[in-house]
Amino acid sequence: MDVLEKLTILTDAAKYDAACTSSGGTRGSKKGYIGNTSSSVAGCCHSFSADGRCVTLLKVLLTNRCIYDCKYCVNRRSNDTKRAAFTPEELADLTINFYRRNYIEGLFLSSGVFRSPDYTTELMIRALRLLREQYRFNGYIHAKAIPGTSPELVEQLGLLADRLSVNIELPSEAGLKALAPDKTKQAILTPMRQIQARNQQSKEELVKYRHAPKFAPAGQSTQLIVGATRDSDLHILRLTQGLYDRYRLKRVFYSAYVPVVEHALLPAKDVKPPLLREHRLYQADWLLRFYGFRAEELLDEQNPDFDPRVDPKCSWALAHPAFFPVEVNTADYSALLRIPGVGVTSARRILAARRSGRLHIDDLRKLGVVMKRAQYFLTASGKAAEGLRFTQDSLLRGLIAAERPLLPQQEAIQLSLFDPVG
Amino acid sequence: MPEMVYYYDGSFEGFLCCIFDSYANKEVLTAIYRDEDFVPTLFASRAIQTDQSHAKRVFRKIVKCSPYTANLLQKCFLTCLPEKELSMYRLVVKLLREGPGFLGNFSDPVLHPVAKAVQHLLAEAHLLKGFVRFSELDGVLGGEIEPKNRVLPVLRSHFCARYQNEKFFIYDRTHKEALFYANGKAVIRPLDDFQMAPPDETEANYRILWKRFYDTIAIRERYNPKCRMTNMPKRYWNTMTEFQDASYFKAQSSPAAVSAPGVPAGISAPGKPPGHGPSAPESAL
Numbered sequence: 001m002d003v004l005e006k007l008t009i010l011t012d013a014a015k016y017d018a019a020c021t022s023s024g025g026t027r028g029s030k031k032g033y034i035g036n037t038s039s040s041v042a043g044c045c046h047s048f049s050a051d052g053r054c055v056t057l058l059k060v061l062l063t064n065r066c067i068y069d070c071k072y073c074v075n076r077r078s079n080d081t082k083r084a085a086f087t088p089e090e091l092a093d094l095t096i097n098f099y100r101r102n103y104i105e106g107l108f109l110s111s112g113v114f115r116s117p118d119y120t121t122e123l124m125i126r127a128l129r130l131l132r133e134q135y136r137f138n139g140y141i142h143a144k145a146i147p148g149t150s151p152e153l154v155e156q157l158g159l160l161a162d163r164l165s166v167n168i169e170l171p172s173e174a175g176l177k178a179l180a181p182d183k184t185k186q187a188i189l190t191p192m193r194q195i196q197a198r199n200q201q202s203k204e205e206l207v208k209y210r211h212a213p214k215f216a217p218a219g220q221s222t223q224l225i226v227g228a229t230r231d232s233d234l235h236i237l238r239l240t241q242g243l244y245d246r247y248r249l250k251r252v253f254y255s256a257y258v259p260v261v262e263h264a265l266l267p268a269k270d271v272k273p274p275l276l277r278e279h280r281l282y283q284a285d286w287l288l289r290f291y292g293f294r295a296e297e298l299l300d301e302q303n304p305d306f307d308p309r310v311d312p313k314c315s316w317a318l319a320h321p322a323f324f325p326v327e328v329n330t331a332d333y334s335a336l337l338r339i340p341g342v343g344v345t346s347a348r349r350i351l352a353a354r355r356s357g358r359l360h361i362d363d364l365r366k367l368g369v370v371m372k373r374a375q376y377f378l379t380a381s382g383k384a385a386e387g388l389r390f391t392q393d394s395l396l397r398g399l400i401a402a403e404r405p406l407l408p409q410q411e412a413i414q415l416s417l418f419d420p421v422g
Numbered sequence: 423m424p425e426m427v428y429y430y431d432g433s434f435e436g437f438l439c440c441i442f443d444s445y446a447n448k449e450v451l452t453a454i455y456r457d458e459d460f461v462p463t464l465f466a467s468r469a470i471q472t473d474q475s476h477a478k479r480v481f482r483k484i485v486k487c488s489p490y491t492a493n494l495l496q497k498c499f500l501t502c503l504p505e506k507e508l509s510m511y512r513l514v515v516k517l518l519r520e521g522p523g524f525l526g527n528f529s530d531p532v533l534h535p536v537a538k539a540v541q542h543l544l545a546e547a548h549l550l551k552g553f554v555r556f557s558e559l560d561g562v563l564g565g566e567i568e569p570k571n572r573v574l575p576v577l578r579s580h581f582c583a584r585y586q587n588e589k590f591f592i593y594d595r596t597h598k599e600a601l602f603y604a605n606g607k608a609v610i611r612p613l614d615d616f617q618m619a620p621p622d623e624t625e626a627n628y629r630i631l632w633k634r635f636y637d638t639i640a641i642r643e644r645y646n647p648k649c650r651m652t653n654m655p656k657r658y659w660n661t662m663t664e665f666q667d668a669s670y671f672k673a674q675s676s677p678a679a680v681s682a683p684g685v686p687a688g689i690s691a692p693g694k695p696p697g698h699g700p701s702a703p704e705s706a707l
C-alpha cells in the first residue's frame with residue numbers, strides 16, 4: 001500500500017477527534033533543529049476544512065487496527081473497514097515535509113489499540129523519537145495516551161510530546177459500560193492523573209534547573225462526545241469544571257456525535273450530529289475558562305440543558321435581571337465580563353479608556369462592545385442606549401436575532417427548529 | 423497657521439521628515455502624498471526632501487513621549503489604510519501637544535483609525551503565518567502571498583526562527599516585494615515580477631499528499647462552507663495548495679498526467695475558480 005492510500009485511510013479514521021490546536025506551546029527555535037511552536041495563545045490555523053474546522057496539525061492515526069470494540073467508533077474491531085499502518089519513517093517524513101511547506105504546525109498522533117496499549121504506545125514512541133532525534137523536529141507534537149498504557153511508557157511519551165491527551169469520550173460511567181466495554185473509568189483517569197502530576201513536577205524542576213526535561217509542556221486535554229448518550233449538559237459541564245479544577249486540563253473538547261453505525265444503544269444513522277448543542281457547550285466552556293463563571297451558575301437540576309435559542313451568557317443575564325444594568329464607568333472587571341456583548345478585550349479597553357475620561361454610550365462600539373447584545377444590559381454615565389425600549393419578550397427576541405447571523409450555518413438551521421410556528 | 427499639502431519619497435524616514443518640516447515651517451498638513459501619487463492640485467503644496475538626521479530626531483522625540491506610539495507608527499506605515507500618513511501625522515501632533523494620556527482610550531478619534539489599521543495588519547499577518555504555502559525547488563523553499571497590508575516585515579521574525587536552517591523566500595504579489603532568507607540573514611527587497619517554477623516529482627508528490635489530507639479531514643455530515651469562508655476568506659485561497667486546480671499537481675518532468683488528487687471518501691476542495699458544494703464521492707478518481 002502506498003503512502004497516499006495510507007494517509008487517506010488513517011486521516012479518515014482520525015477526523016472525528018475534535019482537538020486540533022497548537023496553543024500553549026513554549027518551544028523556542030533551537031540551533032540545528034527545524035521548527036518552533038508559535039507562542040500565540042490562539043494557536044495557529046494553517047487551513048480550514050470544508051466543515052469549517054481549523055486545520056493546524058497533521059492529524060492521523062498510527063494505525064486504525066484496533067483490538068477494542070467501542071460501539072461508536074469507526075475503527076472498532078467488528079467494523080469491516082480497510083486497515084493500514086504507517087511505518088515510523090513514513091510518518092516522520094510526512095510530518096517534516098508538510099511542516100517545511102508550512103502546511104501544518106506539527107503532528108497530532110493518535111492510534112487504534114494494536115495488540116495492546118503498551119505495544120501501540122511503543123510504536124508511537126518509536127515514531128516520535130525518530131522525528132525528534134533523527135529528523136530534528138522541534139515543532140508541536142500532540143500525542144494520545146492510550147488508557148491502560150504502563151506509566152513508564154506514558155513518561156517517555158510525555159518527554160517527546162508538547163501535549164498529551166486521554167479521551168474520556170463518554171461523559172458517564174454507564175455510557176462507558178454500555179458503549180466502550182473494554183475501557184473503564186479507572187483506566188482513563190490513571191494516566192490523566194499521572195500526566196498532571198508529572199507536568200507539575202517538571203514545571204517545578206524547570207524553575208530550579210534550566211535544562212530539566214520538559215514533560216508535556218503544553219499540558220493535557222481531553223474530548224467528550226456529545227449526543228451519543230443521554231447525559232445532560234449539566235452533567236457534561238460539571239465534569240468539565242471538575243477536569244479544569246482537579247486535573248488542571250488545558251482544554252476540554254466536545255465532539256457532536258456523528259452516527260457511523262447502526263446500534264440499538266446509539267442514535268439512529270439518520271440523526272444529525274447535534275452541532276448547536278456542541279456550539280453551546282463550547283460557549284459555556286469559554287465562560288468557565290475566561291469569564292469567571294462556574295458550571296453551577298449556568299445550569300442546575302431545574303434547567304439541566306442549555307436554552308438552544310440564546311448563548312449561555314445571555315441565558316445567565318436573562319435569569320439575573322437584578323444584576324443589570326451594569327454602569328460601565330464604575331463596574332469592576334468581573335462585572336463587565338458578565339455583560340453579554342462585552343468580551344475580554346473590550347472589558348480591558350473599557351478599564352483603560354475610563355482612566356482618561358468618562359465613557360459615553362457612543363464610545364462603546366469603538367471599544368469593541370457588541371451593542372446589539374450589550375445595549376440591554378448596560379448604562380454609560382447613567383444613560384442607556386438612545387431610544388432603547390424593551391419588554392422581557394422583545395428582549396429575548398432581540399437577543400436571538402442578534403446572534404443568528406453569527407451562528408455557523410448548520411447551527412442556525414438547527415436553531416430555526418425552535419422558531420415559533422406561524 | 424497656513425494649510426499645506428506635502429509630498430515625500432514614500433519611505434518611513436521621508437514621512438518623519440514631513441512632520442519635521444511641518445513644525446519647522448509652522449504649517450498644518452491637510453494631505454500627505456507619496457511623490458509617485460502626485461496630482462496637480464489647487465492647494466499649496468511642498469515637496470519634502472528626506473534628511474536622515476531630521477527623521478532620527480523626530481523618531482527619538484516620539485519614542486521619548488511614547489514608545490507605544492513609535493511602534494504603532496512603524497506598523498501603521500505598513501497598512502493599507504487610505505491616507506495613512508495623514509492619520510499618523512495627526513496622531514503625532516496630538517501626542518506632542520497633549521502628552522500620552524489619551525492613548526489608553528482605544529476609542530479616541532485620533533488614535534482609533536491608526537490602532538484599528540494596525541490591528542487589521544496584525545490580524546492579516548497572523549492568518550498568513552498559517553496560510554503561506556512553500557514549494558521546494560532545488561533545496562530552496564519559496565512561497566507567494568497576496569496580502570492587503572505589507573505583512574512581510576511582520577512575518578519576518580516568525581519564519582526566520584521557524585526555518586532557521588533553510589533557505590527560503592516569500593514573494594508579496596500585491597506590493598511587489600520579497601523576503602529572502604539564507605544563512606541566518608534576512609532581507610526584504612522590491613521585486614517587480616516573479617513566476618514560480620513548476621514542481622518537480624517530489625514537490626508534486628507532497629502537494630498531492632497534502633491536498634488528499636485536506637480533502638479527507640473534513641467531516642461530510644458537518645459540511646459548512648460558510649464557516650470555512652468566515653475563518654479563511656476566499657482572497658487567501660488563490661495562493662494555497664489545497665485550492666489549486668489539477669495542473670498545479672503535475673510534475674514538470676513527467677509528461678504523464680498525475681491523476682487529479684480527488685478523494686474517495688472526502689470532500690474535494692474546489693479548484694480555481696472555487697466552485698460550490700462537496701463533489702460526489704463517485705466523481706472523484
Ligand code: SF4
Pocket residue numbers: 066067068069070073074075076077111112113
Ligand atoms: S479503542 Fe479507540 S480506536 Fe479502538 S475502538 Fe475504541 S475508540 Fe476506536
